Amino acid sequence: MSTQHxxxxxxxxxxxxxxxxxxxxxxxxxxxxxxxxxxxxxFGNAGVLASLSVIPVTVPGLLGxxxxxxTDPIGPLYLRWQYFPKIxxxxxxxxxxxxxxxxxxxAEHLAGVTGNSLEEHQALAKGTPAEKRIRTMEYAFxxxxxxxxxxxxxxxxxxxxxxxxxxxxEGDEVREVxxxxxxNYNCLVVSRAHHGTIDEPGNYxxxxxATFADEGGRILTADVCEIVVRDxxxxxxxxxxGEVVEGDHLALAGGVWSTRLLEPLGVKIPLxxxxxxxVELHGCNVEPRHAVSITDGKFVxxxxxxxxxLAGLVELAGIDAPAIKAPIKTLIAHAKNAFPDLQWxxxxxxxxRRPSTPDSxxxxxxxxNIKGLHLAFGHQxxxxxxxxxxxxxxxxxxxxxxxxxxxxxxxxxxxKR
Numbered sequence: 260m261s262t263q264h265x266x267x268x269x270x271x272x273x274x275x276x277x278x279x280x281x282x283x284x285x286x287x288x289x290x291x292x293x294x295x296x297x298x299x300x301x302f303g304n305a306g307v308l309a310s311l312s313v314i315p316v317t318v319p320g321l322l323g324x325x326x327x328x329x330t331d332p333i334g335p336l337y338l339r340w341q342y343f344p345k346i347x348x349x350x351x352x353x354x355x356x357x358x359x360x361x362x363x364x365x366a367e368h369l370a371g372v373t374g375n376s377l378e379e380h381q382a383l384a385k386g387t388p389a390e391k392r393i394r395t396m397e398y399a400f401x402x403x404x405x406x407x408x409x410x411x412x413x414x415x416x417x418x419x420x421x422x423x424x425x426x427x428x429e430g431d432e433v434r435e436v437x438x439x440x441x442x443n444y445n446c447l448v449v450s451r452a453h454h455g456t457i458d459e460p461g462n463y464x465x466x467x468x469a470t471f472a473d474e475g476g477r478i479l480t481a482d483v484c485e486i487v488v489r490d491x492x493x494x495x496x497x498x499x500x501g502e503v504v505e506g507d508h509l510a511l512a513g514g515v516w517s518t519r520l521l522e523p524l525g526v527k528i529p530l531x532x533x534x535x536x537x538v539e540l541h542g543c544n545v546e547p548r549h550a551v552s553i554t555d556g557k558f559v560x561x562x563x564x565x566x567x568x569l570a571g572l573v574e575l576a577g578i579d580a581p582a583i584k585a586p587i588k589t590l591i592a593h594a595k596n597a598f599p600d601l602q603w604x605x606x607x608x609x610x611x612r613r614p615s616t617p618d619s620x621x622x623x624x625x626x627x628n629i630k631g632l633h634l635a636f637g638h639q640x641x642x643x644x645x646x647x648x649x650x651x652x653x654x655x656x657x658x659x660x661x662x663x664x665x666x667x668x669x670x671x672x673x674x675k676r
Contacts, residue, residue, distance in 0.1 A: 266291060270291075272467075295480060304537075305568065307457075308455040311425075350575075361618075372669075392459060394458060403555060432447075441596070454550070507631055510657065515530060533574075534612050543566055613640060624652075
């Protein structure tokens with residue numbers, strides 16, 4: 260019997276993890292992306308392996324906060340009003356999840372993807388050049404006061420119920436635990452969970468992709484324009500050049516671009532580009548001990564070698580709209596407020612497109628009516644955190660092994676009306 264050929268579309272952390280795991284199952288694997296590995300959304304995340312990042316944005320009470328978020332000049336949410344008519348149906352579905360029971364359900368199943376993230380990354384990268392980019396580091400959440408933490412008690416109680424323990428520090432103790440923080444923040448929550456960060460996430464993904472190639476995988480830089488299906492079975496992908504690459508299985512990990520390939524097959528998934536920004540401050544004089552979430556600014560400050568990365572915020576503007584400058588200015592304004600001694604020599608700015616579903620859960624697993632087609636996208640803010648586990652689950656399924664996580668909550672079937 261010949262070795263099964265697996266095609267993986269998407270060379271971000273999810274796709275590269277899937278390809279590498281499938282190759283280690285002894286399968287013949289080709290990884291395809293229009294960009295080199297790690298050059299799209301995986302390049303610009305906060306770099307945190309945040310296992311406890313299981314609370315969706317759609318918590319109870321969000322709807323009442325949206326107007327202030329949109330009108331605050333340094334608020335965390337940006338909306339291109341010309342895009343509003345197009346996004347409105349998705350947004351209504353998204354906001355319908357702002358209920359306690361939905362938050363608990365989503366958190367439980369996000370934990371199924373984010374759990375043991377540090378260990379999943381360490382296992383994937385063990386013995387490879389990527390291993391040196393993984394750093395063990397605690398994840399902290401900075402509040403202006405205890406009142407801010409108490410206002411988030413619902414979310415923290417869910418985290419505790421799911422096994423994420425944490426310590427709360429107040430007053431002068433905050434600066435003993437995290438000296439970089441200024442006096443505007445007087446409550447710090449530090450997770451006891453095993454967390455970590457990735458130094459240079461884009462290069463980390465490149466290192467993993469190079470390992471995949473060294474282990475016998477093929478990397479093809481090309482634009483896929485069609486998924487070829489015959490008799491309800493995946494048979495290959497058509498490239499923009501017209502060439503067809505034949506295969507037995509396809510793992511589609513193309514992020515927010517995935518739906519463009521699925522729609523001609525009648526597979527409709529409500530996916531939006533929840534755009535995020537980062538600014539890297541090079542030659543920075545501030546290096547926090549933790550990866551720090553500045554809760555009122557809705558961004559994360561992550562120390563990386565020789566620089567500080569500030570990443571977060573949300574812009575709703577679709578896939579193709581150009582980046583804007585306002586979110587970068589917002590990130591810097593909030594960072595100066597959190598770290599009053601902050602200085603830097605130069606900076607680089609970036610914008611990426613988080614693939615987000617209305618229920619904040621990724622789409623993972625097979626498409627029931629198309630044999631050989633597997634989905635792995637929609638991770639919104641947790642792509643880096645959940646990438647290796649997702650890759651393992653999909654690769655195990657392709658290799659004929661039963662995944663150790665129930666995939667039904669992530670099934671594409673949930674979007675059928």
